[in-house]
Structures are given as structure tokens and as C-alpha cells.
Amino acid sequence: MNYLALYRQMLEIRRTEEHLAKAHQAGMIPGACHTYVGQEAIATGVCAHLTHDDAVFSTHRGHGHALAKGVPPREVMAELFGRVTGCSRGRGGSMHLFAPEVGMMGTSGIVGPCILQATGAGYSARLLNKGTVGVAFFGDGASNNGAFHEGLNLAAIWDLPVIFVCENNLYATEVPFSYATRNTDMAERASTYGMNAVSVDGNDVLAVYAAAGEGIRRARAGEGPTFLDCKTYRTRAHAEGMPSLGTYRTQEELDAWKARDPITTYRAHLVSEGIASEDEFAQIEREVVAMVEESFEFAKSSPYPDPATVAEHVYSDG
Amino acid sequence: MRELTFTAAAREALTEEMARDPSIFVVGEGIGQRGGNFNTTSGLYDLYGPMRLRDTPIVERGFIGMCTGAAMTGTRPIVDFMFVDFILDAMGELINQVAKIQYMSSGRLKMPLILRGSIGITGASATHHSGSYFPMFVNIPGFRVVVPTNAYDAKGLFKTALRGDDPVIFLEHKSLLNSKAQVPEEEYFIPFGQAAVVREGSAATVVAVGSMVRKALEACDALAAEGIAIEVIDPRTLAPLDIPTILASVHKTGRLLIMDETFQPCGIGAEIAAQVVAQGFDDLDAPIMRLNGVYTPTPYSPPLEAAVIPNPTQVLQAIRDLLAE
Ligand SMILES: Cc1ncc(C[n+]2csc(CCOP(=O)(O)OP(=O)(O)O)c2C)c(N)n1
Numbered sequence: 001m002n003y004l005a006l007y008r009q010m011l012e013i014r015r016t017e018e019h020l021a022k023a024h025q026a027g028m029i030p031g032a033c034h035t036y037v038g039q040e041a042i043a044t045g046v047c048a049h050l051t052h053d054d055a056v057f058s059t060h061r062g063h064g065h066a067l068a069k070g071v072p073p074r075e076v077m078a079e080l081f082g083r084v085t086g087c088s089r090g091r092g093g094s095m096h097l098f099a100p101e102v103g104m105m106g107t108s109g110i111v112g113p114c115i116l117q118a119t120g121a122g123y124s125a126r127l128l129n130k131g132t133v134g135v136a137f138f139g140d141g142a143s144n145n146g147a148f149h150e151g152l153n154l155a156a157i158w159d160l161p162v163i164f165v166c167e168n169n170l171y172a173t174e175v176p177f178s179y180a181t182r183n184t185d186m187a188e189r190a191s192t193y194g195m196n197a198v199s200v201d202g203n204d205v206l207a208v209y210a211a212a213g214e215g216i217r218r219a220r221a222g223e224g225p226t227f228l229d230c231k232t233y234r235t236r237a238h239a240e241g242m243p244s245l246g247t248y249r250t251q252e253e254l255d256a257w258k259a260r261d262p263i264t265t266y267r268a269h270l271v272s273e274g275i276a277s278e279d280e281f282a283q284i285e286r287e288v289v290a291m292v293e294e295s296f297e298f299a300k301s302s303p304y305p306d307p308a309t310v311a312e313h314v315y316s317d318g
Numbered sequence: 319m320r321e322l323t324f325t326a327a328a329r330e331a332l333t334e335e336m337a338r339d340p341s342i343f344v345v346g347e348g349i350g351q352r353g354g355n356f357n358t359t360s361g362l363y364d365l366y367g368p369m370r371l372r373d374t375p376i377v378e379r380g381f382i383g384m385c386t387g388a389a390m391t392g393t394r395p396i397v398d399f400m401f402v403d404f405i406l407d408a409m410g411e412l413i414n415q416v417a418k419i420q421y422m423s424s425g426r427l428k429m430p431l432i433l434r435g436s437i438g439i440t441g442a443s444a445t446h447h448s449g450s451y452f453p454m455f456v457n458i459p460g461f462r463v464v465v466p467t468n469a470y471d472a473k474g475l476f477k478t479a480l481r482g483d484d485p486v487i488f489l490e491h492k493s494l495l496n497s498k499a500q501v502p503e504e505e506y507f508i509p510f511g512q513a514a515v516v517r518e519g520s521a522a523t524v525v526a527v528g529s530m531v532r533k534a535l536e537a538c539d540a541l542a543a544e545g546i547a548i549e550v551i552d553p554r555t556l557a558p559l560d561i562p563t564i565l566a567s568v569h570k571t572g573r574l575l576i577m578d579e580t581f582q583p584c585g586i587g588a589e590i591a592a593q594v595v596a597q598g599f600d601d602l603d604a605p606i607m608r609l610n611g612v613y614t615p616t617p618y619s620p621p622l623e624a625a626v627i628p629n630p631t632q633v634l635q636a637i638r639d640l641l642a643e
């Protein structure tokens with residue numbers, strides 16, 4: 001169990017997102033930017049168990065998933081800046097991050113399909129006896145979409161090695177989950193499809209790590225899919241440029257969740273348990289900041305794609 | 319040479335390719351032991367078992383999305399959708415995901431996903447079992463759209479689809495499924511983007527799509543008796559579309575009629591006409607004409623259904639009108 005690796009990963013996501021938010025304010029990101037700030041423990045705790053052969057499918061809030069799966073921050077940043085060095089070579093942007101080399105099979109501007117595609121990765125794993133898993137990350141909002149119900153059902157009836165990671169941050173844009181469904185018990189909704197479903201504190205990286213580890217172990221052992229209902233909160237606006245509070249949530253609620261920040265609480269936990277020292281954290285902070293700053297410079301100074309390549313890759317032959 | 323039906327020829331292609339490539343699997347409703355509503359997979363379940371002949375619940379969006387993910391992770395899924403009308407439930411998956419993944423991933427992911435099943439107006443199938451919709455698919459960058467019209471083409475084109483890395487929408491007109499043609503025992507492939515000149519002639523060019531090929535040929539028989547030789551072209555694949563073959567024919571004949579059972583606006587005929595005007599204007603001796611099905615949902619009652627699709631009299635008249643221009 002590498003406690004500091006989890007810490008470093010969460011911090012890398014946080015510092016990258018903070019840089020991206022500033023870059024967005026500065027007009028350096030031509031398109032949308034949904035940050036993962038506040039939810040870092042989930043991608044970190046899940047992806048710590050994955051190899052590059054395991055396939056992750058994500059959604060509009062996907063920077064953290066890409067980073068935790070092993071996409072270098074410089075490639076994520078460059079993609080958001082629209083540069084040819086980005087992980088999608090400038091064809092994708094924030095909501096279409098692809099890095100199949102490391103098993104990052106894409107984020108999606110459409111809410112829902114990742115659930116089905118991860119199920120398909122599970123199907124490939126079974127058919128080819130790969131021993132790998134498919135993982136879908138999605139929000140509470142996706143749980144009211146047909147893809148959720150269709151994907152969970154298919155994975156369950158065929159015992160596919162799939163991990164469904166629901167990041168229940170209480171809102172879909174500005175719509176409370178309690179408005180959007182009569183049954184707000186996400187794990188119960190999933191378990192009606194006959195699968196292993198557990199609720200977990202999504203701001204506690206060790207809790208996510210443990211629950212994901214057990215689900216992935218089961219999946220690899222042929223014991224079928226697992227659903228993780230991760231309760232969390234996004235502490236920035238739905239998307240950069242939108243109001244942080246809006247009309248849908250209160251300062252008190254935001255403050256209460258900020259007090260449960262997954263990074264600072266984890267750090268306090270490691271210190272109080274004597275697992276790591278403040279010196280070690282300071283060292284990690286310096287390294288992560290240096291890496292993110294280097295990534296930012298790399299992205300900023302990277303060239304744009306050549307317009308002459310615009311129609312390449314529509315088909316497999318070029 | 320032996321004769322096979324369209325369905326048997328396509329099934330033979332599938333059987334051969336499944337034996338060769340263990341990453342191919344088929345999903346659909348009733349395609350397992352039952353062998354498919356149109357016998358597309360009969361006998362295959364016994365050969366390849368449930369993982370590769372996967373019966374699904376009635377969840378078109380779900381299994382198409384699932385197969386999208388499977389195609390991204392090393393397998394070659396075939397969706398046997400029965401009627402194309404059913405996959406309208408999955409248009410978001412098809413257009414936003416299947417067609418775009420290769421592009422979005424800058425070519426680092428492939429999308430070897432085949433969607434195959436029936437199209438077309440016939441047999442009082444009524445409006446939820448009579449669609450074709452290929453103009454919609456042709457409009458989307460990323461799809462290959464294949465419309466075979468005989469057993470020989472069905473096998474050769476299906477083999478090509480099964481070896482490629484692009485998503486293929488393979489559309490089988492219901493009125494052709496039992497039609498027979500000579501199919502060699504030896505393996506062969508028909509490349510995409512290669513139209514067939516199914517009848518040579520000099521008086522006019524008819525491009526016919528899907529079920530209209532046979533109707534065009536029948537009309538041409540009648541005209542041949544009058545000494546009029548019409549050239550008939552079957553594009554076979556609508557994306558990619560073989561414009562050079564059509565242009566070469568128009569260069570010879572100076573006249574062009576495009577026949578398609580589906581509606582006119584934004585259809586394949588409009589596309590062909592626009593390209594021929596742009597590239598072959600000087601060859602044209604007459605306005606380009608189109609003959610299409612009526613712009614309406616498909617009615618059930620046989621006399622109404624018959625009124626929707628071009629009938630032999632209309633086909634013959636359309637060619638005569640073109641010749642009279
Ligand atoms: C099919 C679809 N409908 C609507 C949208 C617009 N949209 C983008 S994000 C979002 C909210 C998603 O909420 P949730 O799934 O809870 O994820 P979160 O943003 O909270 O992480 C919506 C409605 C979309 N991207 N896709």
C-alpha cells in the first residue's frame with residue numbers, strides 16, 4: 001500500500017485543475033472546462049488498481065480520470081489548449097480525452113455512453129480471456145439516463161468484469177439528485193439489477209481504494225460487475241465561467257464539504273497516524289507544482305495542429 | 319457454378335470469418351440457437367457457442383453502446399439488428415460514438431463494428447419495419463454504408479466489412495433476401511467504393527440503389543426489345559460512393575436517372591446529381607432526373623404500400639421521360 005502515491009496523484013489532479021481554471025479565466029482554453037476539484041479521491045482510489053490494459057471510459061468531468069489513468073498532465077493541458085501535442089492531438093478538447101496507450105479510452109461530451117462502452121470492454125475481456133476490467137466513471141445525473149439501466153443490466157446478466165463508478169456529487173449541472181429521482185439510494189438502484197453494489201465515502205481515498213480493490217478483484221476472478229456509489233461534492237462551478245453557488249446550493253453547504261476536502265483530510269490522517277511527515281508532503285508539493293508548471297509551459301508553447309490534417313482519421317485508412 | 323440465396327451467401331461469409339478470427343462475435347435478438355429472424359446466423363451457435371452468438375435483451379441502445387466499447391478493446395462485434403428501424407433507438411451511440419471515435423482518438427483507436435440487418439418496403443411490414451434510412455447514415459462522416467443487391471455481392475462485401483477497421487452499416491433489402499445468384503466456392507472480396515455496371519448501354523445511365531436495381535433491369539429488358547440500350551449502375555456501397563464509374567457512364571450516355579426507394583430530399587440521388595453536375599456538366603445532354611419513393615411514412619394496406627414505391631410502369635416511364643428530354 002503506497003500511501004504517498006495516492007497523495008501525490010490527488011495533488012497532481014488538483015494542481016493541474018487549478019492551473020486549467022486559471023488558464024480558462026485567462027482565455028487560453030478555447031472551449032469548455034469542467035474541473036474535478038473536490039472529487040480527486042475517486043479516480044485516484046480506483047485507478048491505483050488498474051494497469052494500462054484495463055480500459056477506462058469517462059464523461060465530461062474527465063480530467064481527473066485521464067490523469068489518474070496515466071495520461072501525463074502536459075498532454076491533458078495541451079489538449080485543452082487545442083495543441084497538436086494534446087492527448088487527442090487537438091481533435092478532442094476537455095470532453096474528448098483519448099489515450100488508448102494507457103487504457104484511457106475516452107471521455108465523452110455526451111452523458112451516459114461510457115457506461116455502455118465499459119460494459120463492452122468487459123465483454124472483450126471475457127471473450128479474449130484477458131483478465132482485464134472495464135471501468136466507467138459517471139455522475140449522478142447519468143443514473144437517470146437509459147444507458148445506466150441498459151449497461152448495468154447487460155453487465156449483470158453476463159457477469160462481465162466491469163466497475164461502475166458513480167460520482168454522486170449531489171447535482172447534475174444545477175439539478176439536485178433528490179429532484180431527479182424518487183430513490184436517492186444509488187447503491188440500491190444499482191443492486192436491483194442483481195449486482196454487487198456498495199456505497200462509499202468518495203472523499204476518503206482509502207475507502208475508495210478498498211472498495212474498488214475488492215470490486216476489481218471480484219471482476220478479475222470472474223465474479224461479475226461491481227457498482228461503487230461514491231458520495232462526493234464538486235467544490236468549483238459545474239463548468240469554468242459558471243457561478244460557483246448559483247441558485248442551487250448554499251455557502252454553508254459548500255463550506256461544509258470544503259472542510260472535508262479529500263486531500264487535506266488525507267494528509268492530516270497520514271500525519272496523525274505517523275505514516276508520513278510534513279517534510280515529505282512539502283517535498284511532494286514542490287515536485288508536483290514543478291511538474292505541473294513545466295506541463296503548462298509545454299502546453300502553452302506547443303504548436304497548433306496543421307489545418308491541412310483536418311480530415312485525417314475519419315476512417316481507418318487515414 | 320452453385321447458386322446461393324443472398325442470406326446464405328452472407329451467412330457463408332460470416333461462417334468463414336468467424337472460423338478465421340476468434341475475436342468476431344455477434345449480438346442480437348434471437349441470433350443464438352434460434353439462428354436469427356432472417357436466418358442470418360442459423361447453425362453458427364452450435365459451432366461457436368454463446369459468447370460469440372450472444373442473444374440480447376431488447377436493448378438496442380445498450381448493446382450497440384456495449385459493442386462500441388468492445389470494438390475499442392480488441393474484439394470485432396457484429397450487431398444483427400433485424401430491422402434497421404430498431405437501431406434508431408441507438409442513433410446517439412451511432413452518430414456521437416461509433417462514427418467519431420476513430421477521429422477523436424486521432425486514429426489510435428479503430429472501430430471494427432458491423433451493424434447488419436434488413437431494410438426496405440415490402441410485404442405489408444408497415445411503418446416500423448420498412449425503413450431504409452441510408453441517406454442519414456451516408457451523411458455522417460465515419461460510416462461505411464453498404465447496400466448489396468445480390469448474393470454474390472452480399473458475400474464479397476460482407477467479407478470486406480469483416481476484414482476492415484471501420485464501422486460498417488450493412489443493409490439487406492427484405493425483398494432480396496431469398497434471391498439467388500451464382501457464388502463461387504473460392505474466397506473473394508469486393509472492395510468498398512467500387513460500383514458495378516450491371517448492364518451496359520449507350521442511350522442513358524440509370525443508377526439504381528438496393529431493390530431498384532432489379533426493377534431497373536426489368537425495365538431495360540423491355541426497352542432493349544425496342545432497340546434502346548440503357549446502362550445500369552449499382553453503386554453497391556453508398557459510402558464510399560464510386561462517382562468516377564458514374565461519371566464515365568454519363569460521359570458515354572449524356573443522360574442520368576437515379577432510382578431509389580427512399581425519399582428524395584437530401585437523398586443519395588441528390589448527392590449523385592450534385593457531384594455529376596459539378597464534375598460532368600459538359601457531358602450532360604439532359605437534366606438529371608430522380609425517381610424515388612413517396613415522401614411519407616410507410617403505410618400498411620397493400621394498395622397504399624404499393625403506391626409508395628416506384629412501380630414498373632413508373633420506372634419505365636421515368637426512363638422514357640429522360641430519353642425524351
Ligand atoms: C446526453 C446529454 N444531455 C445533456 C448534457 C449536458 N450536460 C453536461 S454535464 C450535465 C450534468 C451531468 O451531471 P452528472 O452526471 O451528475 O455529472 P457532474 O457534472 O455532476 O459531474 C449535463 C446535463 C450532456 N452532456 N449529455
Ligand SMILES: [Mg+2]
Binds near residue numbers: 141170173
Ligand atoms: Mg453530479
